Amino acid sequence: AQSVTQPDIHITVSEGASLELRCNYSYGATPYLFWYVQSPGQGLQLLLKYFSGDTLVQGIKGFEAEFKRSQSSFNLRKPSVHWSDAAEYFCAVAGGKSSGDKLTFGTGTRLAVRP
Amino acid sequence: GAVVSQHPSRVICKSGTSVKIECRSLDFQATTMFWYRQFPKKSLMLMATSNEGSKATYEQGVEKDKFLINHASLTLSTLTVTSAHPEDSSFYICSAASLTIEQFFGPGTRLTVL
Numbered sequence: 001a002q003s004v005t006q007p008d009i010h011i012t013v014s015e016g017a018s019l020e021l022r023c024n025y026s027y028g029a030t031p032y033l034f035w036y037v038q039s040p041g042q043g044l045q046l047l048l049k050y051f052s053g054d055t056l057v058q059g060i061k062g063f064e065a066e067f068k069r070s071q072s073s074f075n076l077r078k079p080s081v082h083w084s085d086a087a088e089y090f091c092a093v094a095g096g097k098s099s100g101d102k103l104t105f106g107t108g109t110r111l112a113v114r115p
Numbered sequence: 116g117a118v119v120s121q122h123p124s125r126v127i128c129k130s131g132t133s134v135k136i137e138c139r140s141l142d143f144q145a146t147t148m149f150w151y152r153q154f155p156k157k158s159l160m161l162m163a164t165s166n167e168g169s170k171a172t173y174e175q176g177v178e179k180d181k182f183l184i185n186h187a188s189l190t191l192s193t194l195t196v197t198s199a200h201p202e203d204s205s206f207y208i209c210s211a212a213s214l215t216i217e218q219f220f221g222p223g224t225r226l227t228v229l
Contacts, residue, residue, distance in 0.1 A: 032216055036220075041206075041223070041225070042222055042223065043119075043121075043208050043210075043220035043221050043222040043223050044159075044208070044210075044220040045220070046217065046219075049217065090158065090159070094216050096216065097215060097216045098214070098215065098216060100146075100147050100164065100166070100212075101216050102149075102161060102164065103149075103161075103216075103218060105158045105159045106158060107157070107158045108157075108158050110156075
């Protein structure tokens, strides 16, 4: 069965500082990986996804993530954090690409941004 | 991008009553819709997967008689919490997918059972 681990429950960074959120996955075959962001009381918005090809993927809002098969990781990065980035971030993995394939979510990392 | 709406956004009900939550894909036809439950400061727990015109597939531990899911059309799925109790209070989120794995999420419904 697939699983996702986000080791950091809560992270605080200063505005303008760089950010890296960790995600490790467990899946036997090639995974399909996602990062979502959730603002308080809201649904989830897709930041970026990795299916195949270039292991460095660019997303919205200046985020990027790098797929490292050897480390089973898909860490999310941003070079300069803005106060509006404060939110909950979820990493997710799927075993297939069809609409019926389920997403398995990590427990999330809450990001706080210091002024 | 694809838009998914949920209605209502918040609902408060008395214990023992039933509550229906609607999930609509506004600008695309969803072959599959998913219902999640999210506890405070927790991750999303998949409750069930539904395909239009078929019975929903429930995850282990989810009571299908309590959480009734109907996916009557390619743009509408409903979740009915029957005989709601305080422990059913939660944030319910739906998502919709069309042919591919990418799911588009609704804004969620906050259910409070008194």
